[in-house]
Amino acid sequence: SGIVVRGAGGDGAALSGGRGAAWGTLDLVWPLADLGRGLDALPLFARRLALVPFVDAAWTGGSAVVRPGGAVASVGAELRLDFEAGWLAQGLLRLGWARAWGTGGGDAAYVSLGL
Secondary structure: OOEEEOOOOOOOEEEOOOOOEEEEEEEOOEEEEEEEEEOOOOOEEEEEEEEEEEEEEEEEOOOOOOOOOOEEEEEEEEEEEEEEEOOOEEEEEEEEEEEEEOOOOEEEEEEEEEO
């Protein structure tokens, strides 16, 4: 297992190894709409849409991604959609962008679907 920093190494780099690790994230969730809508008779319902700016940071005492004792950080934003599928399964669709520092830097866009 590892620590994931959004935007570092594509859609998130897993940092692992070393004698210690620290990780943190700060999210600010701005609700945009409570949708509560479905698609006709299909069991697919959009619940809530939110804009989420974030800051991620991690440090490991030795990693394949950053030099030993190194750190990586990112800032960005996500558009999150909470939904329900099949009457019981709840999910989260995230469309995001992040800029990372500590791994060569750069911008990364990503899509994540969780059920």
